[in-house]
Structures are given as structure tokens and as C-alpha cells.
Amino acid sequence: MTALNNQDILSRVAETIESRKEASPDSSYVAKLFSKGPDAVLKKIGEEATEVVLAAKDQDKAHIVYEVADLWFHTMVLLAQHNLSPEDITKELARREGLSGLVEKAARKE
Numbered sequence: 669m670t671a672l673n674n675q676d677i678l679s680r681v682a683e684t685i686e687s688r689k690e691a692s693p694d695s696s697y698v699a700k701l702f703s704k705g706p707d708a709v710l711k712k713i714g715e716e717a718t719e720v721v722l723a724a725k726d727q728d729k730a731h732i733v734y735e736v737a738d739l740w741f742h743t744m745v746l747l748a749q750h751n752l753s754p755e756d757i758t759k760e761l762a763r764r765e766g767l768s769g770l771v772e773k774a775a776r777k778e
């Protein structure tokens with residue numbers, strides 16, 4: 669297996685997104701998004717989240733997968749804007765693993 673295959677897709681896409689910080693907006697969708705400023709990606713995330721909701725309401729599995737991929741991708745661009753990586757999110761999920769949301773919420777109320 670090549671080194672490329674050993675890396676997971678989230679890491680590979682995150683690396684590509686990072687590299688687009690230096691790329692020309694004419695040659696790259698991500699570079700174009702970065703060049704528009706921070707609000708552009710926030711707008712895309714809002715749009716893509718709405719599209720996920722609509723796909724789910726339609727109970728269309730293929731459409732849900734497509735729209736969630738768009739949403740994940742745009743949240744990865746947001747993470748890159750803040751110099752964060754998918755690993756920061758997986759670490760947070762790992763930290764929460766096994767802790768019931770109900771238990772965590774009850775602890776917050778104390």
C-alpha cells in the first residue's frame with residue numbers, strides 16, 4: 669500500500685485545502701472561497717446544512733450522502749481558515765466517547 673493510501677481521506681483533503689491557501693483563485697474552488705473572505709464559507713455552510721435537511725426530509729439516501737459530503741467539505745474549509753484540522757475534531761469525539769449525552773447535560777446543570 670502506498671503512503672498516500674495509508675492516509676485517510678479526511679487528512680488528504682485537509683492537506684489539499686491547506687495548500688490552496690497559497691493558490692490562485694482562478695485555478696481552485698477552495699482558493700476562490702478563501703479569497704472571498706471568512707463570511708463566504710459561513711454562507712456555504714448555511715446553504716449546505718439546509719440542503720442536508722431537505723434531502724433528509726425527502727428520505728433520499730443518495731442525496732443525503734451527497735449533501736453531507738458537501739457540508740463536511742465546507743466545514744473542513746472553515747477548520748482550515750482557523751488553522752484547525754479534522755484531527756482536532758476526531759480528538760474531541762474520542763474525548764467524548766462513552767460519555768452519554770444525557771449524563772453530560774445533567775452534569776452541566778449542576
Ligand SMILES: N=c1c2ncn([C@@H]3O[C@H](COP(=O)(O)OP(=O)(O)OP(=O)(O)O)[C@@H](O)[C@H]3O)c2ncn1[C@@H]1O[C@H](COP(=O)(O)O)[C@@H](O)[C@H]1O
Pocket residue numbers: 681684685688695696697698699712715737738741
Ligand atoms: N471535496 C470537494 C468538494 N465538494 C464540493 N465541492 C464544490 O463545492 C461547491 C458546492 O457548491 P454548490 O453545490 O452550492 O454549487 P455551486 O452553485 O457551483 O456553488 P457556488 O458557486 O454557489 O459556491 C461546488 O463547486 C463543488 O464542486 C468541492 N470542491 C473541492 N473538493 C475537494 O477539494 C479539493 C481541492 O479543490 P480545488 O480547490 O477546486 O482544486 C478537490 O480535489 C476535492 O478533494
